[in-house]
Amino acid sequence: MESPVKTLVYGYGNPGRGDDGLGPALVEKIQAWIVENNVLGVDTDSNYQLNIEDAYNIKDYDIVIFADASCEDIEHFIIERVKPDEKTAFNTHSVSAGFVLNLCNNMYGKKPLVFLLHLRGYDFGLKEGFSDLADSTLNMAYNYLVNIIATPRLSKLLESVK
Amino acid sequence: MGQKITIEPVTRVEGHGKVTIHLDERKNVVQTRLHIVEFRGFERFIQGRPYWEIPVLVQRLCGICPVSHHLAAAKAMDVIVGIMPEDLSPSAEKIRRLMHYGQFFQSHSLHFFHLASPDLLFGVSADVAKRNIIGVAREFKELAVQGVMMRKFGQEVIEATAGKKIHGTGAIPGGVNKHLTLEDKMKFLIGKDPLNIDYMIEWSKAAIDLFRGYHKDNKDFIDNFAAFPSSHLSLVRKDGALDIYHGVLRAVDAEGNKILHDVDYQDYIDYIGEEVRNWSYMKFPYLRSLGKQNGWYRVGPLARLNTCDFIPTPLAQKEFEVFKAYTKGKPNNMSMHMHWARLIEILHAAEMIKELLSDPDILEGELVKKGEKRIEGVGLIEAPRGTLFHHYKIDGNDQIEMANLIVSTTNNNEPMNRAVESAAKKTMTGQDKITEGMLNAVEVAIRAYDPCLSCATHAIGKMPLEISLYNSRNELIDFLKS
Numbered sequence: 001m002e003s004p005v006k007t008l009v010y011g012y013g014n015p016g017r018g019d020d021g022l023g024p025a026l027v028e029k030i031q032a033w034i035v036e037n038n039v040l041g042v043d044t045d046s047n048y049q050l051n052i053e054d055a056y057n058i059k060d061y062d063i064v065i066f067a068d069a070s071c072e073d074i075e076h077f078i079i080e081r082v083k084p085d086e087k088t089a090f091n092t093h094s095v096s097a098g099f100v101l102n103l104c105n106n107m108y109g110k111k112p113l114v115f116l117l118h119l120r121g122y123d124f125g126l127k128e129g130f131s132d133l134a135d136s137t138l139n140m141a142y143n144y145l146v147n148i149i150a151t152p153r154l155s156k157l158l159e160s161v162k
Numbered sequence: 163m164g165q166k167i168t169i170e171p172v173t174r175v176e177g178h179g180k181v182t183i184h185l186d187e188r189k190n191v192v193q194t195r196l197h198i199v200e201f202r203g204f205e206r207f208i209q210g211r212p213y214w215e216i217p218v219l220v221q222r223l224c225g226i227c228p229v230s231h232h233l234a235a236a237k238a239m240d241v242i243v244g245i246m247p248e249d250l251s252p253s254a255e256k257i258r259r260l261m262h263y264g265q266f267f268q269s270h271s272l273h274f275f276h277l278a279s280p281d282l283l284f285g286v287s288a289d290v291a292k293r294n295i296i297g298v299a300r301e302f303k304e305l306a307v308q309g310v311m312m313r314k315f316g317q318e319v320i321e322a323t324a325g326k327k328i329h330g331t332g333a334i335p336g337g338v339n340k341h342l343t344l345e346d347k348m349k350f351l352i353g354k355d356p357l358n359i360d361y362m363i364e365w366s367k368a369a370i371d372l373f374r375g376y377h378k379d380n381k382d383f384i385d386n387f388a389a390f391p392s393s394h395l396s397l398v399r400k401d402g403a404l405d406i407y408h409g410v411l412r413a414v415d416a417e418g419n420k421i422l423h424d425v426d427y428q429d430y431i432d433y434i435g436e437e438v439r440n441w442s443y444m445k446f447p448y449l450r451s452l453g454k455q456n457g458w459y460r461v462g463p464l465a466r467l468n469t470c471d472f473i474p475t476p477l478a479q480k481e482f483e484v485f486k487a488y489t490k491g492k493p494n495n496m497s498m499h500m501h502w503a504r505l506i507e508i509l510h511a512a513e514m515i516k517e518l519l520s521d522p523d524i525l526e527g528e529l530v531k532k533g534e535k536r537i538e539g540v541g542l543i544e545a546p547r548g549t550l551f552h553h554y555k556i557d558g559n560d561q562i563e564m565a566n567l568i569v570s571t572t573n574n575n576e577p578m579n580r581a582v583e584s585a586a587k588k589t590m591t592g593q594d595k596i597t598e599g600m601l602n603a604v605e606v607a608i609r610a611y612d613p614c615l616s617c618a619t620h621a622i623g624k625m626p627l628e629i630s631l632y633n634s635r636n637e638l639i640d641f642l643k644s
Contacts, residue, residue: 015329016222047327048228052276052295053314086296099296106299107306126207 003041003150005062008112010054011046013069019121019134022141023067026119029142030149039150050095055103059110065149066097067141069134070118076137077144082114117141181604183586191591194583196575196608197442205565213242213556217333220552223569224614229265229320229330230545233258233407234552236333237541241428242556243335244533247408253527254337259407260518261323261332262543266406266511267362268316269546270463270504274369275309277609278501282376286383286606287599305372308356308365312508315350315357319515322346337530344525351519359516363477366509370481373502387588388497388581388607391416393449393458394465395573397544398424402471404482404510406544412469413449413459418493422449427542430551436568446575447568458576461548462611463503468493475517478510497581500610545570547612571613581607 009030011023024046031044045057050066058064066082084105085098095103101114119141123131130138184193208219217236221228236258237247250258280293283302291297299306317327322342324330332338350359377384395413399405411430413422425433436445437454448457459465467486473479485506488494494503518524541552548570555564571578585607589600 014222016219051313052272053310053317056310056314086291086294102296103299103306103310106296107303107310126204 001037001039001150003039005041006060007042007063007065007149008058008061009042009044009065009067009145009149010058011044011067012049014048015128016126018123018125018127019130020069020124021128022069022119022121022130022134022138023117025130025138026067026117026141026145029138030145033142033146042149050097050100052095052100052103054095054100055107058100058112058114059104059108061112064112064114065117065145066114067117067119068097069121069124071121071124072118074118074120077117077119077141079115079117079144082116117145181582181608183582183590183604185590189592191583191587194579194586195441196579196582205567208562208565210561212560213239213554213562214335214560216554216562217335218329218331220567221329223567227265227269227545227547227614229261229324230543230550231552232324232330233262233333234541234543234545234550235554236335237408237543238539238552238554239335239541240337241539241541242536242554244535245336245531249531249533251337251528251531253341253523254529254531255407256518256521256523257323257338257340257342258333260342260515260524261320261330262407263511263514263518264316264319264323266316266546267508267515268313268320270508270511271309271312271316273546273612274501274504274508275306275312277612278504279305279309279372281606282372282501285380286602290598290602308368311356312362312365315359315362318357319350322350334530336532337528339529341526341529342519342524347519347525350515359512359519363509363512363516366505366512367477370502370505370509373505377502384498385496387603388584388610389495390497390580390584391495392460392577392580393421393452394468394493395422395449395459395461396466396469396549397427397542398470399474400424403474404466404470404472404507405474406466406507408543411542411549414469414493416493416495418468418491421452427551428540430540430542430553434551434568436572442575444572444575445568447573448576459573460577461570461573462500462546463507464494464497464500465548466544467503467506473506473510475510475513477513478506481506481509497584497607497610547571547614548573569614571611574611574613578608578611578613581610 009027011027013020013023015021015024027044027046034042034044082097082101084102085096086102097114097116104110120137122133180197182195182197183191186192204223208216211219217232217239220231220235223231240247240250276295280295280298283298284293295306320330321327324332325340332340352358355361393413393415395411397405397409398412399409410424411422411427411433412420412424415421422433433450434447435450436447438445446458448454449459450457467482473482485502538555543550550570551568553566554562557563582604585603589603593600
């Protein structure tokens with residue numbers, strides 16, 4: 001299987017803080033699926049947080065899907081298009097997906113199509129593993145992604161999602 | 163009528179920081195406080211875990227400097243498995259050092275290009291919409307790209323030595339688990355432009371020149387903004403050299419007199435106390451010999467250059483001599499010179515990376531040693547933001563029974579409060595309304611220290627910037643949210 005567009009799935013969060021690790025866990029599942037199905041054209045990456053070097057890391061992709069745990073009042077997960085964001089952080093410890101995109105635009109003149117998958121988390125306490133609700137979110141988001149990435153419909157599908 | 167001004171810069175899943183500034187009826191600043199909700203639960207979280215897991219587990223404390231926690235914990239566990247720092251194999255020590263200098267290089271570069279360079283290039287009074295790294299990327303593209311590549315280079319050194327970007331496993335009790343590969347060594351030494359060490363050294367020198375240029379044109383601001391006398395504490399090598407991985411604990415007062423005489427950090431508890439104040443969750447460390455009132459100290463780049471006698475790499479030593487000459491050999495107490503000190507340390511880290519990459523021990527040699535097990539160990543390291551203490555005791559089942567961590571931001575608690583007070587008094591005295599410039603002045607003072615606000619959790623929906631203004635009756639009279 002080969003993706004028609006060069007795609008990066010990038011999860012971030014802290015696996016030591018319960019549901020905050022949803023992003024990296026999703027990426028781990030996607031990576032296993034990529035290997036098992038010999039999917040070409042889709043890469044994965046993960047980290048604790050996004051930072052400025054991610055502007056470099058995303059510059060050569062057509063589509064980037066970030067995945068992060070969310071405390072918002074949403075059902076399971078939502079995916080939204082990321083727009084360039086100028087908000088700067090108070091310290092150096094993290095930046096937003098929009099900030100990374102903006103930096104990428106300005107430094108490298110590249111404009112990948114960027115999406116953020118918000119994965120609803122419930123328990124951010126000091127522990128490994130997920131709450132039951134977050135566990136279902138993880139599986140649903142995984143099924144959603146494997147059904148769209150590496151298909152010719154990817155760009156259209158993602159472009160239509162708000 | 164008196165007022166209480168509250169600046170809430172960060173709200174995270176496990177904590178947040180805010181600044182409160184109290185004005186009297188004549189609008190004089192009478193009290194300032196920086197509140198940081200420190201995350202202490204981690205010390206309890208790791209109780210009951212096997213000691214060998216700790217160097218990996220503690221990396222979850224911070225997304226920016228996990229390597230510092232990794233190495234501090236590994237050093238404590240070395241002691242527990244009966245290997246004192248001096249007994250580590252040459253290969254293990256050098257590979258750990260390479261990891262640590264990679265960490266310093268990336269963390270300091272990130273701070274300089276992300277937080278400091280916008281202020282230096284556009285001026286602190288420039289429009290906040292422009293004065294950020296996006297603005298730098300627009301107007302000084304080459305410099306912004308250099309900053310990103312320097313951060314990336316350091317991250318790659320970490321990955322090559324720690325094994326992974328997240329939850330690296332490189333350092334283990336008694337040593338490390340792998341050598342550097344020849345492929346990685348050559349990549350860092352002579353790799354594809356510009357990701358090789360010679361570029362990193364050149365760019366580090368250029369960053370110092372940038373600071374010097376700004377300093378020359380803005381002497382009053384750089385020398386006087388948030389400046390205050392203080393003591394300084396750090397590790398130094400036994401011969402007095404700057405050493406961020408291992409050494410003895412030294413502190414000097416504002417005049418340069420030694421007030422902590424190169425002591426063994428295994429005994430830190432005899433010298434360092436931690437005061438609890440009822441308005442802050444974060445403790446206030448102090449030197450026991452001077453007491454709670456006078457024993458506070460600064461840690462970090464400025465402190466390190468004030469405590470050490472020399473820097474053991476030639477280019478950084480040359481810059482150190484200029485730095486020391488500026489204060490005629492006395493300790494430098496100017497908060498904004500923290501940026502200068504940080505840049506000299508970036509250059510030193512780059513030189514050390516080059517030296518270590520050329521050392522054959524990183525490719526071969528003994529990796530792990532074991533000795534007679536002990537029940538208690540202290541690991542101490544200079545993290546980018548300052549001295550980091552890890553102290554553990556284990557029980558008969560090899561499980562953690564007690565953990566005490568004093569992180570760099572905690573060590574800098576009192577100095578950051580002083581810096582905020584200094585900035586607030588200068589900009590807010592006699593004012594009726596808080597302007598963007600005033601808020602920025604306070605933030606600039608704090609940003610020099612780049613405090614870590616329990617950053618390792620980062621969920622969407624939990625990071626608003628809030629600014630609240632209260633009157634003396636604690637009534638909210640103004641509110642801003644980013």
